[in-house]
Amino acid sequence: METVWYETEWTPSTLDRLAAALRGLFVITETRVLYPPDQVIAFEGYLQTDAEAAFEVLRDRFEALGYTPILRRHGSTDQIIAQAGVFRPSRARPWINLLLFLATVATTIWAGALYGSEGGLNLSQGVTFAGALLLILGVHEMGHYIAARLHRSEVTLPYFIPVPPWIGTLGTFGAFIQIRSPIRNRKALFDIGVAGPLAGLAVALPILIYGLYTSPVVPLRGVVFLEGNSLLYWVLKALIFGRPLPSDGYDVQLNVLAWAGWIGLLVTAFNLLPLGQLDGGHIMYAMLGRAAWRISEIGVFALLLLGLRWPGWFLWAFMPMLTGLRHPPPLNDITPLNPMRQAIGWLTWILFLLIFVPVPFSLVEF
Missing domain, CATH: 3.30.70 (Alpha-Beta Plaits)
Structure with a gap:
């Protein structure tokens, strides 16, 4: 065979x-x-x-x-x-970003024109407010965008969120960018997370300071809507006006520039909350790794307690849960941050404590 x-x-x-x-x-x-x-x-x-x-x-x-x-x-x-599988980004649609931006320009001009008025519209005031606020928000988001591009991450242009003034007094709920590719390592995660708040703060502070210098101090009468004091804001008012305000029945009446600058600080503080995939969550995970997961859980509990004083914190405690409190690790989760980035990270947390406002808004009767 x-x-x-x-x-x-x-x-x-x-x-x-x-x-x-x-x-x-x-x-x-x-x-x-x-x-x-x-x-x-x-x-x-x-x-x-x-x-x-x-x-x-x-x-x-x-x-x-x-x-x-x-x-x-x-x-x-x-x-x-x-x-x-290998990530392949889908085609961008910049016309959507442009339409949302133009709509937000319109709603923020409208909101600014209504600010402090009793039924009338001040168009020049609206343009000033919109220009200052959108500059702060835009620089914040472009900080993220540039850092992402430097680290070869696929990222969208900013999406601005327009809000009709009869829904919100600001004309916008802010802006965001979408990272469309996995983040390579902790260095990239840190740089992308920290670039936005620091860039936005660098613009918001001068606008706020100039706005305070040009805002009058007025007597408080009846039921008054007061903006909250962060440590930094309290110090700025004390330096500019020679005393902490409000005091003795007087407070500064913010013009539209000061109002936009104050909102810029507030938005930066919101974004720096060390929760989930907020900017603060990015920074915290890049610095501490999986220990950031426990900090995020503690942060939500702290916001729920603060919500007893200002109900808006309940919303901020809930929002990070939609995307997950546990920040996803970058592709390379081994390489730690270098000492320079660690130092910038801790300085950023000091800034967060200085601009954090426990009760952002309140109604007080005098």
């Missing part, structure tokens, strides 16, 4: 090809398929080189195989997770 031999070509499995991509970068001690078939594969072991440098090489190798690498520390070992 004749024996027939068939030649077959050996084809390496996905697991073999991914393991081969780790050569020279990672020593494998254990391999686990977390979600078959070959959707999520975890390699346990030890990095052979710097995590940041290894990730950049690994990302190119894995993407060629149709996978995205994720670096984690798992107990005493390093872990590389191969996630099936």
